[in-house]
Amino acid sequence: MADALEAARQADMQLARIGWRLALSNVALCDRREAGLGLQLHTLDQFEGGVRAAAKTHFKFASDVAVEGVVPGSPADRAGLREDDSLVRVGTVTFAGLNGAPGTTDRLVASQLAVGALPQDGPIEVEAIRDGKPLRFTVYPVPICKSRFELRLASDFRASADGSMVQISSAFFDAYPEQNVAAAIAHELSHNILRHRDRLDARGVDFGLLSGFGGNVKYFRQTEIQADLLSAYLLANAGYDLKVSIAFWKAFGPSKAGGIFRTRSHPHWRDRVATLEAEIGKIAARGERPIVPAMLAERERPLDGNWQALLIRN
Ligand SMILES: [Zn+2]
Incomplete structure (x- = not known):
């Protein structure tokens, strides 16, 4: 199970790297933009049934929304965020307030949209949990194409x-x-x-x-x-x-x-x-x-x- 979860992460991160590179380099071509942090999120409730317990352990979920991965060289990377950091708050986004039905990506989508809608030109405070310890980061986002x-x-x-x-x-x-x-x-x-x-x-x-x-x-x-x-x-x-x-x-x-x-x-x-x-x-x-x-x-x-x-x- 751990191998399958890790393979899924690697596939998601391949797409995240490509998406980041295209959305960042082409921001001058996009009239719809969002705050780019370089955080690939995932949520505990997107995993169903028996997979959920395995995912919770493997990805060290300490909250409902966590960092699946960080795009290398992105603002989140530079701020020190790492994969398997669980998220409590990103700027004004508190994930506890975002709903999602079990077995769906509803909460994931809501989380991505809420983070993307944060101001693109100012520091974003992030509260996370790593190995049981609370940590704070300051991420300086960049505008990217909204997608x-x-x-x-x-x-x-x-x-x-x-x-x-x-x-x-x-x-x-x-x-x-x-x-x-x-x-x-x-x-x-x-x-x-x-x-x-x-x-x-x-x-x-x-x-x-x-x-x-x-x-x-x-x-x-x-x-x-x-x-x-x-x-x-x-x-x-x-x-x-x-x-x-x-x-x-x-x-x-x-x-x-x-x-x-x-x-x-x-x-x-x-x-x-x-x-x-x-x-x-x-x-x-x-x-x-x-x-x-x-x-x-x-x-x-x-x-x-x-x-x-x-x-x-x-
Ligand atoms: Zn086509």
């Missing part, structure tokens, strides 16, 4: 973005190195930065089985290509090697053409890769980082469905 990153333990290759959260299945981390998975996460984060869910809703499109049919298709294709293009900027700004992401899409596209590469509603992966490669050529020619691409102005406009204008055919 939650959630790992779904599953063997399928699915990633999604709902406007405020990026979710990715653990299968990606089992199959690919961390920097390859960053390409998929950057694509999903791009959907949220470009407010695609809201803008698709404004067009009245169907997110269910009909997403690949009729008048919906052109809007989905436009959002997919826009997310591909913006993802290249997010990766470049975060210092990822764009050659790696191209190699990843070339390998991933044909072998796992479901999930991200849903066939009907999405342009052909080969054309998407060609389009991405052309954009990467433009990015390589620019020296400044971060690059704030002009396409961000898109998010203020209704989708027009003109995906052909964006796509380079291979």
